[in-house]
Amino acid sequence: xxxxxxxxxxxxxxxxxxxxxxxxxxxxxxxxxxxxxxxxxxxxxxxxxxxxxxxxxxxxxxxxxxxxxxxxxxxxxxxxxxxxxxxxxxxxxxxxxxxxxxxxxxxxxxxxxxxxxxxxxxxxxxxxxxxxxxxxxxxxxxxxxxxxxxxxxxxxxxxxxxxxxxxxxxxxxxxxxxxxxxxxxxxxxxxxxxxxxxxxxxxxxxxxxxxxxxxxxxxxxxxxxxxxxxxxxxxxxxxxxxxxxxxxxxxxxxxxxxxxxxxxxxxxxxxxxxxxxxxxxxxxxxxxxxxxxxxxxxxxxxxxxxxxxxxxxxxxxxxxxxxxxxxxxxxxxxxxxxxxxxxxxxxxxxxxxxxxxxxxxxx
Amino acid sequence: xxxxxxxxxxxxxxxxxxxxxxxxxxxxxxxxxxxxxxxxxxxxxxxxxxxxxxxxxxxxxxxxxxxxxxxxxxxxxxxxxxxxxxxxxxxxxxxxxxxxxxxxxxxxxxxxxxxxxxxxxxxxxxxxxxxxxxxxxxxxxxxxxxxxxxxxxxxxxxxxxxxxxxxxxxxxxxxxxxxxxxxxxxxxxxxxxxxxxxxxxxxxxxxxxxxxxxxxxxxxxxxxxxxxxxxxxxxxxxxxxxxxxxxxxx
Ligand SMILES: Cc1ncc(C[n+]2csc(CCOP(=O)(O)OP(=O)(O)O)c2C)c(N)n1
Ligand code: SF4
Ligand SMILES: [Mg+2]
Numbered sequence: 001x002x003x004x005x006x007x008x009x010x011x012x013x014x015x016x017x018x019x020x021x022x023x024x025x026x027x028x029x030x031x032x033x034x035x036x037x038x039x040x041x042x043x044x045x046x047x048x049x050x051x052x053x054x055x056x057x058x059x060x061x062x063x064x065x066x067x068x069x070x071x072x073x074x075x076x077x078x079x080x081x082x083x084x085x086x087x088x089x090x091x092x093x094x095x096x097x098x099x100x101x102x103x104x105x106x107x108x109x110x111x112x113x114x115x116x117x118x119x120x121x122x123x124x125x126x127x128x129x130x131x132x133x134x135x136x137x138x139x140x141x142x143x144x145x146x147x148x149x150x151x152x153x154x155x156x157x158x159x160x161x162x163x164x165x166x167x168x169x170x171x172x173x174x175x176x177x178x179x180x181x182x183x184x185x186x187x188x189x190x191x192x193x194x195x196x197x198x199x200x201x202x203x204x205x206x207x208x209x210x211x212x213x214x215x216x217x218x219x220x221x222x223x224x225x226x227x228x229x230x231x232x233x234x235x236x237x238x239x240x241x242x243x244x245x246x247x248x249x250x251x252x253x254x255x256x257x258x259x260x261x262x263x264x265x266x267x268x269x270x271x272x273x274x275x276x277x278x279x280x281x282x283x284x285x286x287x288x289x290x291x292x293x294x295x296x297x298x299x300x301x302x303x304x305x306x307x308x309x310x311x312x313x314x315x316x317x318x319x320x321x322x323x324x325x326x327x328x329x330x331x332x333x334x335x336x337x338x339x340x341x342x343x344x345x346x347x348x349x350x351x352x353x354x355x356x357x358x359x360x361x362x363x
Numbered sequence: 364x365x366x367x368x369x370x371x372x373x374x375x376x377x378x379x380x381x382x383x384x385x386x387x388x389x390x391x392x393x394x395x396x397x398x399x400x401x402x403x404x405x406x407x408x409x410x411x412x413x414x415x416x417x418x419x420x421x422x423x424x425x426x427x428x429x430x431x432x433x434x435x436x437x438x439x440x441x442x443x444x445x446x447x448x449x450x451x452x453x454x455x456x457x458x459x460x461x462x463x464x465x466x467x468x469x470x471x472x473x474x475x476x477x478x479x480x481x482x483x484x485x486x487x488x489x490x491x492x493x494x495x496x497x498x499x500x501x502x503x504x505x506x507x508x509x510x511x512x513x514x515x516x517x518x519x520x521x522x523x524x525x526x527x528x529x530x531x532x533x534x535x536x537x538x539x540x541x542x543x544x545x546x547x548x549x550x551x552x553x554x555x556x557x558x559x560x561x562x563x564x565x566x567x568x569x570x571x572x573x574x575x576x577x578x579x580x581x582x583x584x585x586x587x588x589x590x591x592x593x594x595x596x597x598x599x600x601x602x603x604x605x606x607x608x609x610x611x612x613x
């Protein structure tokens with residue numbers, strides 16, 4: 001596959017897998033589920049050829065725990081799944097966070113609840129930002145709006161996960177996984193050789209060799225309440241730093257807009273078109289596109305100017321991100337929802353019409 | 364100069380364990396770590412202990428270790444094995460852990476022929492949580508969730524895990540041993556050694572089941588627990604090799 005600045009046309013899921021390999025994520029554990037099955041298929045073909053390891057797990061429970069083991073042993077690990085599979089992985093996510101095991105995880109999400117459907121959705125917003133696992137923990141979540149952005153974020157997350165010693169989640173809806181776009185692929189980062197793991201990750205369980213004072217333990221059990229509290233406080237110091245350093249957002253014309261749309265992933269792309277339609281109708285709309293969903297860019301809403309009459313959260317769910325939008329906006333402005341769910345996707349015209357209606361109501 | 368009749372093994376960290384008096388977890392810990400020391404592999408080993416009374420094995424075994432979620436140790440070890448193909452990897456799991464919540468993980472690890480060893484501590488009970496019925500609890504045995512004794516009608520028959528695992532081709536060595544008498548403990552140590560040697564030879568998955576005691580939750584004294592094991596467990600869970608690779612058959 002092309003390197004450097006050559007453009008190639010790739011399907012989302014294959015591009016994500018390629019980005020993970022090029023990012024140096026040498027180990028992949030997965031289980032089939034639509035709409036991301038191309039990823040384990042691609043990994044089973046490509047990883048062994050390129051010095052990596054693919055293993056099909058017996059379940060998503062198996063996959064996340066293999067990831068925990070490989071990560072605890074110092075391996076650079078990538079996993080992927082879709083909504084119900086991510087739900088099964090949540091127990092493991094909680095363990096990885098407490099034990100500070102790095103991981104890059106991808107959710108190519110679909111509609112729910114229950115088995116739901118296989119069409120795209122964003123109703124996993126709570127699942128990925130609030131976590132379904134037990135206890136106090138956080139997982140940084142990036143929500144790219146294009147295949148290129150997903151490639152870049154997966155590639156970068158390989159380093160972020162190792163640096164923060166925490167899972168990093170990439171959250172795309174099934175549309176981005178299934179579509180094709182021309183993209184530029186990054187250079188292959190070398191895989192870490194097994195013999196160099198202990199130097200790179202002195203905390204990893206690799207066998208301590210001759211010196212048992214170097215014995216390592218990867219764990220999360222803390223039976224003494226004061227010990228557990230100290231550990232969670234320590235984790236949250238890290239998370240507070242991550243809140244500052246990992247917060248990412250893109251904005252468009254929010255200082256002097258009549259209304260401001262908030263949307264991530266595919267919906268942000270539809271919103272950009274809707275904004276052009278609204279302009280032809282004399283309504284100036286701005287856009288907030290959160291790229292990190294945790295940490296959520298709450299402060300960006302302070303930049304919304306005095307001309308704005310309402311903030312609209314546009315989502316492929318019954319309204320989940322809107323709770324964060326409300327926190328960001330506070331009581332300053334009305335916050336409204338435009339949404340479809342179950343795999344239904346609004347057109348840019350639908351979005352423009354609904355936004356215009358809200359604008360007329362609040363104006 | 365006098366000859367020492369007892370020495371500590373470097374495989375165990377010199378600290379008090381948190382096991383109850385008469386519990387055989389400590390014996391199993393020692394057999395495993397002492398064998399690793401004798402093989403010169405203690406510094407090359409990576410162990411996994413999931414939730415159960417042995418979750419703090421990392422405090423006692425002088426080995427690089429990690430905890431695992433309840434039942435998931437075989438998946439965790441499969442991940443470790445992928446990163447370190449040349450190390451000795453093992454899991455140490457209770458019967459509630461391995462034979463109930465973790466059945467999928469152990470069956471598939473065995474079926475894949477994962478090159479690690481599993482040490483299975485069968486004490487016929489959920490020890491850590493206070494003596495509830497396990498899949499291995501014997502018919503008629505009282506537990507806090509089978510207070511009049513387990514019945515087949517209500518809970519089915521106890522699972523013979525070694526026999527089950529030995530049906531899978533990936534499991535090349537499966538043996539059941541007991542920790543109730545010195546002779547059985549010596550045999551148990553041989554089984555541990557064989558498991559590690561077969562793992563080192565890269566032949567496949569190795570599995571040793573230890574019939575163990577839990578005097579606390581059985582409600583008996585430590586000496587009576589040894590007797591109870593011999594009289595009740597061994598007849599239902601017959602000792603011996605259930606499967607071994609042709610290469611190492613005596
Ligand atoms: C998901 C989950 N469910 C339940 C528990 C509670 N739990 C902790 S240990 C245990 C059983 C341990 O029994 P066993 O595996 O037989 O080990 P033993 O303590 O007897 O050595 C249970 C049910 C848990 N920790 N996690
Ligand atoms: S509760 Fe049972 S298994 Fe646990 S330490 Fe005590 S005797 Fe051993
Ligand atoms: Mg038990």
